[in-house]
Amino acid sequence: MSKPLRQRVILELLENSAVGSQEDLQRALGRRGLKVGQATLSRDIHELGLVKTGAGYVLPSEAASEPALPPVSRLVREFGLEVKAAQNLLVIKTTVGSAQPVAAALDGQDWEEAIGTIAGDDTILMVCSDNRGAKRLAARIQEMLA
Amino acid sequence: MSKPLRQRVILELLENSAVGSQEDLQRALGRRGLKVGQATLSRDIHELGLVKTGAGYVLPSEAASEPALPPVSRLVREFGLEVKAAQNLLVIKTTVGSAQPVAAALDGQDWEEAIGTIAGDDTILMVCSDNRGAKRLAARIQEMLA
DNA sequence: AATGACTATTCATCGTACTGAATAATTATT
DNA sequence: AATAATTATTCAGTACGATGAATAGTCATT
Incomplete structure (x- = not known):
């Protein structure tokens, strides 16, 4: 599985629906055929600069809005x-x-x-x-x- | 050692001097601080599309002239x-x-x-x-x- | 305070690309 | 044809980045 692709799907999911936990996210990705572990999602969330609010995960305006580049x-x-x-x-x-x-x-x-x-x-x-x-x-x- | 860098140095060496064998090439690269094995040079030569002539290795006009990209x-x-x-x-x-x-x-x-x-x-x-x-x-x- | 839910991190493993020593194959020289 | 020189390939090992199971840590709920 391509990491940039996964991260872009994560960003899209956040735009279109509320995601309240990493487990929600894992499920939502699974529904799109992307099987991924919780640890990986935790890292993705960190890399993308997502923030957890009362309404679920959001992308702050100063954060990535783009999949991470390779190192x-x-x-x-x-x-x-x-x-x-x-x-x-x-x-x-x-x-x-x-x-x-x-x-x-x-x-x-x-x-x-x-x-x-x-x-x-x-x-x-x-x-x-x-x-x-x-x-x-x-x-x-x-x-x-x- | 970065492969594109090495391949570019190889191309430069071929422009500036005659290189009659892979061992010559290995020595010339060594003089520029690039330590590399014969097997690797054989692969580089193949990737760059270099051809061995009576005058040594040359870059045919239809060949790379640029370091190889990643796969x-x-x-x-x-x-x-x-x-x-x-x-x-x-x-x-x-x-x-x-x-x-x-x-x-x-x-x-x-x-x-x-x-x-x-x-x-x-x-x-x-x-x-x-x-x-x-x-x-x-x-x-x-x-x-x- | 205890417990459950959730997240972050560790650790072992995997995949990928690459390397060079050793060896096989090929070419050049005698 | 024999030998030496050269090149190509195999195989074992390395480096790197990524992954997820397990665990540690944190937060929320009761």
Whole structure:
């Protein structure tokens, strides 16, 4: 079973009906042919940033609204080619056409050094708070390439 | 070590110098800090479509010139959300921003049913030879989502 | 406070992709 | 034809991410 698919179905279910517990959710997913354990749902709920209210689980406005991407380490390993710091900028090269998902994953990290991320076709530009931060991030990403 | 990175370095080495054997290649990569076994190089050479000539390994014009993408089954599993056939077209939905790498991998398959592939941001359109071919491909891709 | 319902986490396992040592197969050289 | 060099493949092992049964922890109800 594909995790992004499952998470998208979870989000759809929340839009269309009240889901008061993980067990409800498990049942609802089962009715759509998705058999999944409670532990997995707990993790999905955490990843999606869902919150439990009196009316059941809801998606707060600042939360994901999109299925989780694969781990950034995997995406960098799969698509990343090189990373260079240039003052407070990080330039990351990816395989052709792959910059976008990698950039999204990088953007989703809680790295305090990173201010923003722009993706082209095979190049990602990360703006860092300062030169030192860029160097630190470069090293971090370089490790994922190792 | 990241496989795309290694394959890109291999391609660069071939552009810049003669590489007469896999052992030469292994040594050249070693000089760039990439330690890799002969078996892996044999596979890389196969994946990249390199050909051995009297002058050493070359990249034929119809071959890759780009590092290999991850297996299509992985990309569909990681990013794919749904697949639907509409006559001789296949519409594949992906997570936001992920259509391009998935489409590239789909395009790289030797599927006789597929004529061409276009990727947007989160949607891929595959043109198939006929309605039946589209249905067959849809089923194949749906299996990767399972 | 006790109990039940619910959620989070641990731990063992699985699937997948990949690697390299060893070996088999192929090619080149003598 | 014999031998050496080279390449391809097998097989065992590794890394990684994910899963669910079991359990721990938390919250709600009585």
